[in-house]
Amino acid sequence: MAPKSRKRGSGGGILWDLLTFDRLISGPLIHLIYWSGLGVIVLGAFGAIGAAVGVVLSDDDIVGKLLALPVSIAGVLVCVALVLLWRSFCEFYVAIFRISEDLRAMRQAGETDLSRAAPTAPPPQRFNV
Incomplete structure (x- = not known):
């Protein structure tokens, strides 16, 4: 749950939260980056399959046609690995944010606990002899 640093009625709204860094845009931004990167990887998979189909259709030699199947399977496997790697990178960044x-909420909770604590006695004075 995101920490609330100020009360709702204090005005300003979302723009003020963004300008004062009370609300971070990195979470939704990472989601957009994830989906755009996933789209690029899917385009790469379609490109690998399309290249293999193009080789099958245009090559008259049997060796070219036989190589098209392993190349297309390897291309799809590489794209699956890229999807998993891309997902792990994006989840890492979401976890960091x-x-x-959470650290910000803990700091605010600690500050409120310190402000509610009873005042402590002054430190003992040392006398030089």
Whole structure:
């Protein structure tokens, strides 16, 4: 859960939250980057399959036609590996930003605990002899 740093009625809205870094845009931005990267990887998979089909249709030699199947399977496997790698990178960044939000909430909770704590006695004075 995202920490609330100010009360709802204090005005300003989303623009003020963005300008003062009370609300981070990195979470939704990472989701957009994830989906765009996933789209690029899917285009790469379609390109690998299309290249293999193109080789099968245009090559008259049997060796070219026999090589098209392993090349297309390898291309799809590479794209699956890229999807998993891309997902792990994006989840890593989301986790880092959530840790940052949690640390911020813990710091605010600690500050409120310190402000509610009873005042402590002054430190003992040392006398030089």
